[in-house]
Amino acid sequence: MSPERTASERIAEFLTALRPEDIPPEVLQRAKLHLLDTLGAGIAGAASREVLLSRSALAAAHGTPSPGTGSPVWGTPAGLPPLAAAFVNGVACHAFELDDSGGCDHSGAVVVPAALAALAVRAGGSAGGADDGGTGVDGGRLLHAVVSGYEVGRRVQDALGGYDPVNNQGWHSTGVTGTFAAAVAAGVVLGLDAPQLVSAIGLAGSFTGGTWAFIGDGAMSKRMHVGRAAEAGLNSALLAKAGFTGPRDVFSAPWGSFLKLYGQPGDVQESRLFDTLGEDWQVQRASIKPYATCRSTHSAIDAILELRDRGITAEATQKITVRTSALIADMCGTADVRSLVSTQLSMQFALAAALMHGTVGLDEVAEQGRNDPRLRELMGRIHVEVDPEQHGGSAEPFLTVQTDTDSFGVQAVKAKGAATNRLSDQETIGKFEGLAGTRLPGDRVKAISKLVLGLESVADAGTLLGLLAADSEPAVLR
Template sequence: MSEGVIAELAGFVAELSYRDIPEAIAVKAKHHSLDTLGAALAGAVSQEAIRTRTMLAAAGHAGTAPLWGTGESLAPREAALVNGIAAHAFELDDTGGCDHSGAVVLPALLAVLPLAGRAVTGKEFLTAVVAGYDVGRRVMEGFGGYVAHNSVGWHSTGTCGAFAAAAACASLLRLSPAQTADCLGIAVSLASGTWNFIHDGAMTKRLHAGRAAEGGLTAALLAREGFSGPRRGFDDVWGGFFATYAGGRETKVERVTQNLGRDWMLRHAAIKPYASCRDTHAAVDAIGRLIEREGLAAGDVAKVRARLNTFLNGMVGGSDVSTMPAAQMSLPYAVAARICFGSARLSAYGEECRNAPELQALLGNVSILRDETVTASWASSLIVETVDGRRFEEPTSTPLGAPDNPVSLAQLREKFDGLAALTLPREQADRLAETMLGLERLDDVAALPKLLAA
């Protein structure tokens, strides 16, 4: 079933050009690129990014690739690692790709850009973005989709993200079909990351995006130098990627190349308005609708129960808010924050908000109702009881930022402006946004890395 999958993917990536890409997909690529850069500029002040920069500096690493939102620089591979960690650090990067495609594709591309050996046009850059998103999501689909792969315990941003970054870099470097096949084969050995962080809010979730960006870039550079990768990496053989990582479960490898070049995987990607796991967003929107419709104040809410299946409960059902990463994976916290603070944006996840007495009191009254009939976080409901005895059941629905419920360009700019302001002067952030939104008109994108340096 999977014979020739790597070769077919490699041919697609190597031959893809901007004229092949539908206009709507090209526009979406610009929006997701801008969104990712905003998330990464804010993430530059995260503890994860700071500690990684400190580690690399202590180890004597140096280079000229900018670390976004700072005045520091490193070699390209290390810059991809740091900027990928920063992009994912605050849970504000996009989702619905590999899962977090932006945080692996953009750091890898901008790090490898000076190594292209030529002027790279905006159209070429966008083509590489689309290639990365497409391959990363397609590899995940080879397992049967997000739930099928992640429920085994793998974190798809780390495992499938390595292929997204590899494909994007191969496209930008203009690797031949044979070199691109080597690149994707090498990425099989660089795919990693599990959900073990979920049990104590460890920082390693952010590491997965950085390592995938670094790994994909490494695979592309090795392939360019003639380093060979296994051509049967996706085959049903001992040591094959799908055969090994599926844990004995059925795979859907035929989906990897299904409608290749006709069905663009970027269409699945969503932009996140809230600083938390995407599977909390539908509940945040639902409680917001109820509060606004019924005119409820924070003090009116007595109890909230959220219906979740076992998989979702394991992912976002916890109430540990001792660290920011833990709180960002908590649906009860997201709901409580929306009630108490009127928002689940980044400011609501700071230590002061997490420890606020009113938040802690309400958090104890937000619980999970296990329900295996729930098929998705946006196909569930919240059951809310008020202090005066009223009871409401508010259904969840497609959350804001999804492809069929998109944020507007104005909302995207508002999000970007707020995040970029954490590390860049307003004038520089404006130039960066205008550059990204007009990317297809640029004959050379070499100035982009400088616009990201503080």
């Protein structure tokens, strides 16, 4: 009698048997929108200081390839070896907090860089690549890879009890679970069979980690967690393709169980890894972000914008009190704009910028925007308090606003862009075009959008790679 299948084997058998035509059309559409959204975030993120530093560090290790060689660093003329490109593009996708959430938590920023770097591997003729320079991967398989990555990343997080239990222990969930998402996405692109994909999942378990220590000083390690997950996922898939084995039971091994290491006994439920596979598609649960700040500030931003539309101004506002969960207060309750990271995690900044400008985008979070003396002064009038009745990172805050003449109370609701309050397809496309247009000419932006939205009919998904390069280096946005 053969031993019972492990969770990794159940996942691998499902994903390797899956075909694009088996995936519901509405799920494929969500995958295309999240792919497009991630590309926009990563192309714009090429202008981040974190990407500049990452490229410099990796060039010291790998050398600087000639333009047009290697795997593209999106939004730049540069290329890097695929593993390095996966890292840098992952960092870029998360650099401005404009990548999606609600997956592992930032699924797109780990899945898409890993999948596209795997395409570059295929184009180079290794790991089963085509000899003529094509990838041998059509658009349908790339969509299959994206769906698979979202599927596994969110399921691993759910098996640990969800976002809140992981983060309450001080782990950054994307660093802990994103490697699995990247591994299966890259594995599908590389054409791994079921035993190989089991090994890739098992190997990915040895690359996990990342703590919230950056919250104290706004350090850049938050971005590194995402890039590292993308890079390590691709590495795991490449090793497995070559025959390097990983444990077949990484999640519940008697010694070294991933779920026991990162989860608490009352939270862990291994069956969430494979229950409802093929029924409950996890990309449907992800959200697309309209603002360049931590997702936990978004519903409060929406509430302030609602009041702004009703005529409340920054000048007339005497005090804003935000009552929210302890987790959000700890994560986003500091009025610190010394760095880009700390700014994007600040509830006070997010609400002050939204009230002053009507949005919170790249101009607002950039150094000049966040150091505006008027904004700093308004931030001093915004206070974050813990409401013991609210819990977790998805809590919806209650805002009280005192103006010169009146007082208003507003209950935030599900943030715009959430899975239950989605941006329209056209809003998502518009977001992509605005972000990609910071680095690429308009005709190239339109070509990417057209290709991704019609990906099922694309014969060689590697065509996308050539569209992501810019003609010049970006000016760094700090």
